[in-house]
Amino acid sequence: MSISPEVRHFSDRHIGVTTPADIAAMLDRLGYSDIDELVDTAVPAVIRKAEPLDLPPARSEEEILADLRAFAGKNTLKTQMIGQGFYDTHTPPVIRRNVLESPAWYTAYTPYQPEISQGRLEALLNFQTMVSDLTALTVANASMLDESSAAAEAVLLMRRASKAAPTAKAVIDANVFPQTLAVIRGRAAALDFEVEVADLTQGLPEGDIFGIVLQQPASDGSVSDQSDIIAAAKERGAMATVIADLLSLTLIKAPGEQGADVAVGNTQRFGVPLFFGGPHAAYLAIRAGLERSLPGRLVGVSKDAAGRQAYRLALQTREQHIRREKATSNICTAQALLAITASMYAVYHGPAGLKAIAERVHAHARTIAESLRAAGIPLASDSFFDTVVATVAGRADEVIAAAADAGINLRRIDADTVGISTDETTTAAHVAAVAHAFGAKTAPAVAVGDYAFPAELVRESDYLTHPIFNSVRSETQMLRYLRRLADRDLALDRTMIPLGSCTMKLNATAEMEAISWPEFAGIHPYAPEDQTVGWRELIADLEGRLIEITGYDxxxxxxxxxxxxxxxxxxxxxxxxxxxxxxxxxxxxxxxxxxxxxxxxxxxxxxxxxxxxxxxxxxxxxxxxxxxxxxxxxxxxxxxxxxxxxxxxxxxxxxxxxxxxxxxxxxxxxxxxxxxxxxxxxxxxxxxxxxxxxxxxxxxxxxxxxxxxxxxxxxxxxxxxxxxxxxxxxxxxxxxxxxxxxxxxxxxGVLPISYAYIAMMGADGLTQATKTALLSANYIASRLTEHFPVLFTGNAGLVAHECILDLRELTAKSGVTAEDVAKRLIDFGFHAPTLAFPVAGTLMVEPTESEDLHEIERFIEAMIAIRAEIDAVIAGEHELAESPLRRAPHSAETIIAGEWDRAYSREQAAYPVARLRTDKYFPPVDRIDGAFGDRNLVCACPAPEAFE
Incomplete structure (x- = not known):
């Protein structure tokens, strides 16, 4: 029996406009006989590639999953006790299935339109609160890219905020992770300032210093009271950053309590898989007064037009586009999905659960330490949390090999030194196997709650006291909480997100499926090469395909x-x-x-x-x-x-x-x-x-x-x-x-997605996707230009894969702004196009190749209806301030509450076009007052009574 091409070719599922009738209708509107004629006209011949892409034949979904299984099968999955900032963890299945693997969460866009992002903004506010509480610092941002680059950003923050001389240097403690030191040195070399590495247990070096960087626990696992060295730095006019393990802070006195100005670190061990090194959400927290120097995103609390509490990105939401070369940082994206996962891990376990996990981790480390001590093996420190570093005089490779034979990876520091890091997944059997690898007998299990660090370092302060961290315990509660938040948002699983320069295309399930397989997700980034063969083959294959696509070497x-x-x-x-x-x-x-x-x-x-x-x-x-x-x-x-x-x-x-x-x-x-x-x-x-x-x-x-x-x-x-x-x-x-x-x-960890996409599309599918993106963008431009002029065009009046709709003349006539149009689109169930970039007063639209003609027409219908509402304002039928445009979006509560006293009907507010009656999204809040949120900065979970 033959299989139809529609079933056989993935590209026909990825590309939205595939039927001859739809393609012909769109081309007819544009005046071209076929799509190649359109492309030949739009794309300059001087840059065109003469030959097709030289890529392997396209794979089906079933074939690519088999290919990915083969790659995964070449990786060796062991118990990871390497540490060095990366630790195994249990992702609660309810969070894995309903966040990491849920398109409601993973297809969402950055929350620049906060009214349709209230669910993910609440989750990110939980993240900020979690970090702020555990570090005992006033403000935390909504995640950084990784721990090392976050530490580098902290150094730059201290350099900006410090009052030290311009020639002052940064001092990095010698006991930080080597990878972090390397990244900091790279940033410093590019910006031409001095970095000195010193053993800060021996005091500060001479010279002008703008900031110091410490790590807790340190690279050798040691835990120490850092209050004195921080105080000494401040006496010298310097600031202090502590790279802190978040789980350890449930037991150890927090950086803020020891006087730190900044804390950075990784939240990976809060339920986020190892992923062979990432993606993981790092964090950056600061003391009060440094908010304007904070890189990355900050979620804040504001209010909507009806006075309801509402969330938004605070301060400069797109700072790079506002300040450009004077921006605080070049960070544009964060690790939102992973930050949300980590925040939900804290919600699920609560403060008592996190402390119990930390105590269990610590007890296993103590048992290992006692076992090694009893065997006469020297340890780097008697004060530690989860990491024990042992000196074995030329036996490091022997010990590591013995552990590997038992299915455990340890950290090779040098020929004489081995590191062992325990984590949430560590068991008594692992502890025994580690002791055996060292030639030691397993000591009796250490009692939970008895600590291997000084009493003055034991944390006494409370954390995670907000009800959200103390009210969600059962899986039923967690499931409903995740669903409730997801339902407050608009993501790609509900609607086209026509954002220019952001390419919100299909993220196919077959592409996503492999990333959580243990053979991919459970591999430590510093695992031995012979255990990562599958990862390296996949990456090399992907790199080769990208080289062919781009023409680089x-x-x-x-x-x-x-x-x-x-x-x-x-x-x-x-x-x-x-x-x-x-x-x-x-x-x-x-x-x-x-x-x-x-x-x-x-x-x-x-x-x-x-x-x-x-x-x-x-x-x-x-x-x-x-x-x-x-x-x-x-x-x-x-x-x-x-x-x-x-x-x-x-x-x-x-x-x-x-x-x-x-x-x-x-x-x-x-x-x-x-x-x-x-x-x-x-x-x-x-x-x-x-x-x-x-x-x-x-x-x-x-x-x-x-x-x-x-x-x-x-x-x-x-x-x-x-x-x-x-x-x-x-x-x-x-x-x-x-x-x-x-x-x-x-x-x-997310590279299998792009590998699968390229492999399933093949050369012809990838090229057809590009052509379709051009077709769809030009069709929208043609259909809308009489309502909203297209600002820039190329040859023969054509655009590329996106078009800019110019509202400036309409704004001059009516007062209706591009932001008003963006907010009104929410009532039609759409995320807005890119607002006010690259030209103020415009909207930049990119349909991508994945949207079908029906969805494209739905967007066009909405924009034409909005133009009619603008014309009504121009004609004097509505005062702008009382128009559905300026009062948009309309929440369900606003639509049904009390007497309707607006100049337009409830029906026009909620159902401006007929098709919305069968499928309507209501935003949870009305238009948010951004200025109020900046004047009254609140960036942690507000008390429940604030919502009453």
Whole structure:
């Protein structure tokens, strides 16, 4: 029996517009006979790829799952007791199934439209409260990318906030994790400030100091009272950061209680799998007064138009786009999905449960320590939490091999030293096996609640006192809480999210399925190479496919966000120039239309930003480019180009721009954020790029997860290969470049998603997806331009994969803003397009290739209906302040409560088009007052009575 192509080809499930009738109708509207004619007209011939992508044949869903099983089967799953910031944990199944594996959570977008993000914002507020309570610091952000880069961000925060001399140095305790030290040193080298490593148990070194960094527990497992050294630093005008294990803080005196200004760390052991190194949500907490210096996102409490309590991102929600090269940080995404998982782990276990887990972990470590002591084996410290470091005089490899034979991985520090870290999954049998590997007898189990650190370090203060951490215990309660929060949000599982430059496409279930398999999820990032064969083969295969797609010569998968990829790529350029003796090449040209993270990343990489003008048609102003190149010829390091441009246009002169920069000795960085308009049609590595980052969480189907995980690998030309990110542990000589995060492969845990996507789509499917994205964007532009003019177009009036709708003239006539349109779209059941970027007063729309014509028409219908409401304001039928546009969105409570005294009907408010009667989403709150939230900053869970 033959199988129909619709069943056989995954691309027909991924791509939304596939029927000949729908394609013909859309092309007819645009005036083209076939999709290739449209593409040939829109995409400049000068950049086109002549031959099809050279990729293996497309795989079916069943075949790819078998392929992934084969990769997973080549990994060796052992009990992981390596530690070093990564610990095994039990993800409660109710959280795994209903958060990590739930499209309601993983397909959500960053909560820039807070009215439709109240569920995930509450979960992130829980995360902030959890971190703030456990660290005893006033404010915590809504997650960082990983522990090492969070520590580097803390150093930069102290440098900004300290009143020390500009030449002051950072002092890092010698007992921090080596990978963290490597990442901090990389940041410091790029920004040209001094980092000194010192044994801070011996006091502070001489000289001006702006900040110190300590770790608790330290790299050797030791736990100590850090109050005195922190106080000494403050006497010298310096600030103090503590890298703290969050679970240990249920037992150990918190950093804030010891005087720290900042605490950073990882929340991975709160229910998030090892994932071969990531994604994991790091945290950063600060004392009061440092809020304006805080990198990343901060969830705050505000109120809506009806006075109800409501959540939103506080302070500058898109700081990079506001302040650009003056931004606090280049962080644009976080690790929201993983932060939510960690927060729910704390909700599920509560303070008593977390303390019980910590005490059990500690008791197992104490039993191991007693066993080794009894055998005469020296320990690095008698004061520890979960990590015991033993000296075995030349026997390290022997001990580690014996443990591995028993199915346990230990940490090899050097030929004489072995580390053992216990965790939530450790059992008495593991303890006995470890003792046996050392040639020791197992000591009697140590009593839970008896601590191996000084009494003055035992935590006495309360934490997690908010009812949310003390009221959800049964699985039934947890299930309903997760469902209640998910129902408050709009994610891709309910509606098209037509965000320009964000590519909210299908994240297919077959792509997602493998990431939680134990053979992938249970591997430690520092496990021996012979245990990670499957991971490395999958990653090498994925890298090869991405190299073919981009046209580059080499690729690093390490950067764990798009902004981190930008930073890594610019560091490669900077280090290339330095290797050639061109230390003066520090100028980075950036078009005015570029993503704000471009400028912020350039500054972090030690470059100086010079802005190049754009023309009124959205192209790079060649005359201004020539002038800037001539002015800075001897200093020119690079130009950063987003292609297609952030204006949604293919610049036909992109090769000319690249050639001009190369002729002046500069390098070309092509931002790959809009790669969804290039795959299969053009390769940035072939039309002038020296380096590009890719957003695997955009073009290559890793879901956004409410604002992370992200993966931002960089592809480079051959001459930049040596400057790809190196290994932060120093174990593998992969490149000479600066490591940007703590693990060689970054957020490896989500790479099977992109691997599966590319493998199932195949060359033809990937190319067809790009063509369909162009078709859908141009169809929307054509249908809506008479209602909302399209701001920028390219050849023959066509756009790329996104279009910008210009509301500025309508705003001048009516007072209705782009934000009003964004909020009114919520009443139609849509997430808004990108608001006010890259041009204020506009909306940028990207339908992606995954949306079908019915959903596209539903969006068009909503926008046309909104235009009619704007016309009613212009005609004087409604005062703007009393119009459904300005009073949008409308919650169910507002619709049904009391007497209706508005100038428009309840029906127009709730059901502006007929189809909403069969499927209606009501936002849980009305429009949120952002200014109130900033004036009255509250960024932890408010007391229940605040909602009364």
């Amino acid at each position: 080499a690729l690093s998968i390490q950067p764990n966000s798009g902004a981190t990829g930008e930073y890594a790529g610019l560091l490669a350029i900077r280090q290339f120039h330095l290797s050639n003796g061109d230390a003066d090449r520090t100028i980075c040209l950036i078009p005015a239309s570029a993503h704000g993270t471009n400028a912020a990343s350039a500054v972090l990489a030690g470059l100086k930003v010079v802005v190049v003008k754009n023309t009124e048609t959205g192209l790079i102003d060649i005359e201004d480019l020539d002038a800037k190149i001539e002015k800075h010829r001897g200093e020119l390091a690079a130009i950063m180009i987003t292609y297609p441009s952030t204006y949604g246009v293919y610049d036909a002169d992109v090769r000319e721009v690249c050639d001009k920069v190369h002729a002046a000795g500069g390098q070309v960085y092509i931002d790959g954020a809009n790669m969804n308009a290039l795959v299969g049609l053009a390769q940035p590595g072939k039309f002038g790029g020296d380096v590009s980052h890719l957003n695997l969480h955009k073009t290559f189907a890793i879901p956004h997860g409410g604002g992370g995980p992200g993966v931002g690998p960089i592809g480079v030309a051959e001459h930049l290969r040596p400057f790809l990110p190196g290994d932060a542990t120093g174990t593998y000589s992969v490149a000479d470049g600066t490591p940007v995060v703590s693990t060689l492969f970054g957020s490896a």
